[in-house]
Amino acid sequence: MRVFVAGATGAIGSPLIAQLLEKGHHVIALTRSLEKAQTLAQQGVEPAIADVFDADAVQAAISRAQPDVVIEQLTSLPKTYTNESMQAAAALNDRIRREGGANVLKASLAAGVRRYLMQSIGFWAVPGAGLADEETPLALDASPAVADGTRTVNELEHRLLTTPNIEGIVLRYGFFYGPGTWYAPDGDVAQQVRQQQFPIIGNGEGVWSWIHIEDAAAATVAAVDRGNSGIYLIADDRPLEVRVWLSAYAQWLNTLPPPHVSVEQALRISGADAVYYGTQMRGVSNAKAKRELNFQARPLEWMVNAAVARIS
Numbered sequence: 019m020r021v022f023v024a025g026a027t028g029a030i031g032s033p034l035i036a037q038l039l040e041k042g043h044h045v046i047a048l049t050r051s052l053e054k055a056q057t058l059a060q061q062g063v064e065p066a067i068a069d070v071f072d073a074d075a076v077q078a079a080i081s082r083a084q085p086d087v088v089i090e091q092l093t094s095l096p097k098t099y100t101n102e103s104m105q106a107a108a109a110l111n112d113r114i115r116r117e118g119g120a121n122v123l124k125a126s127l128a129a130g131v132r133r134y135l136m137q138s139i140g141f142w143a144v145p146g147a148g149l150a151d152e153e154t155p156l157a158l159d160a161s162p163a164v165a166d167g168t169r170t171v172n173e174l175e176h177r178l179l180t181t182p183n184i185e186g187i188v189l190r191y192g193f194f195y196g197p198g199t200w201y202a203p204d205g206d207v208a209q210q211v212r213q214q215q216f217p218i219i220g221n222g223e224g225v226w227s228w229i230h231i232e233d234a235a236a237a238t239v240a241a242v243d244r245g246n247s248g249i250y251l252i253a254d255d256r257p258l259e260v261r262v263w264l265s266a267y268a269q270w271l272n273t274l275p276p277p278h279v280s281v282e283q284a285l286r287i288s289g290a291d292a293v294y295y296g297t298q299m300r301g302v303s304n305a306k307a308k309r310e311l312n313f314q315a316r317p318l319e320w321m322v323n324a325a326v327a328r329i330s
């Protein structure tokens with residue numbers, strides 16, 4: 019199949035391209051950079067050079083590519099994962115997804131694309147007991163940045179899923195880990211954990227859902243020709259409380275256990291979003307993706323040798 023990827027050079031884009039090629043797809047990849055275009059071409063990918071904010075250029079690129087399927091993995095996120103860096107990136111990231119994504123979707127419709135896969139976020143379900151699924155509402159009333167992000171995600175998902183004449187697939191990924199992510203041993207969070215700057219907040223009961231970047235790519239490749247229009251949660255089998263995964267992560271990094279701070283201290287030092295992530299976040303079920311995409315995920319890398327309780 020002819021598959022066009024926007025966001026082909028990011029953390030998920032790279033393994034995604036490799037796996038699409040392995041499956042025998044013809045891959046056309048969007049990038050702004052001539053240098054990255056050359057690297058893509060060496061991999062056997064047909065590069066398309068355009069800025070996603072340039073609607074005419076995007077239209078021309080997709081019209082030339084004539085893809086069967088478009089995969090949108092556009093983000094603009096920093097290499098560091100801190101309140102400050104995420105806040106600084108938020109406006110452009112939002113614009114890339116809303117405006118850039120709109121350009122890619124419009125051009126796809128004009129080119130008669132059959133199926134459209136879009137990156138979304140799997141960790142913003144409304145807090146509550148047990149695991150969330152695709153029907154669980156999003157946390158629109160959460161802490162400020164989460165609520166903003168959730169509103170954007172809600173609108174983007176709705177835009178795609180109500181667009182006629184195209185099969186829209188929303189892939190709500192859990193937290194990425196693996197090469198090129200914040201949680202790789204050379205990534206920013208690993209560094210913060212080594213420096214004792216990533217604490218367990220309160221009782222550490224926020225439940226995180228994880229996905230190795232290679233497994234996220236594999237689920238996306240599966241969704242090129244499997245599954246129905248709608249939302250899929252792509253996360254591993256074992257969502258974990260922060261106090262569990264963070265302690266094991268520090269051990270895996272061969273560093274000191276994470277410090278503990280109270281909710282009041284964290285609110286003062288790190289703000290409401292950090293408290294939300296640390297204490298309220300809800301894990302998700304991957305049952306639908308397993309059923310309909312034949313999805314399988316490896317266990318969280320740093321939990322393999324750790325003994326923990328299952329959250330369900």
Ligand SMILES: NC(=O)c1ccc[n+]([C@@H]2O[C@H](COP(=O)([O-])OP(=O)(O)OC[C@H]3O[C@@H](n4cnc5c(N)ncnc54)[C@H](OP(=O)(O)O)[C@@H]3O)[C@@H](O)[C@H]2O)c1
Nearest residue numbers: 025026027028029049050069070093094095193194199200
């Ligand atoms: N679920 C999650 O946990 C999640 C989700 C996403 C990202 N992240 C994390 O965020 C960090 C950074 O991720 P990343 O490397 O994927 O992000 P990134 O640097 O935000 O890059 C994403 C992709 O978007 C493309 N892009 C951005 N702006 C564009 C524009 N104006 N026009 C065309 N293309 C544009 C880039 O293409 P070019 O630069 O080639 O033009 C690149 O391929 C990583 O640690 C990652 O794990 C986490």
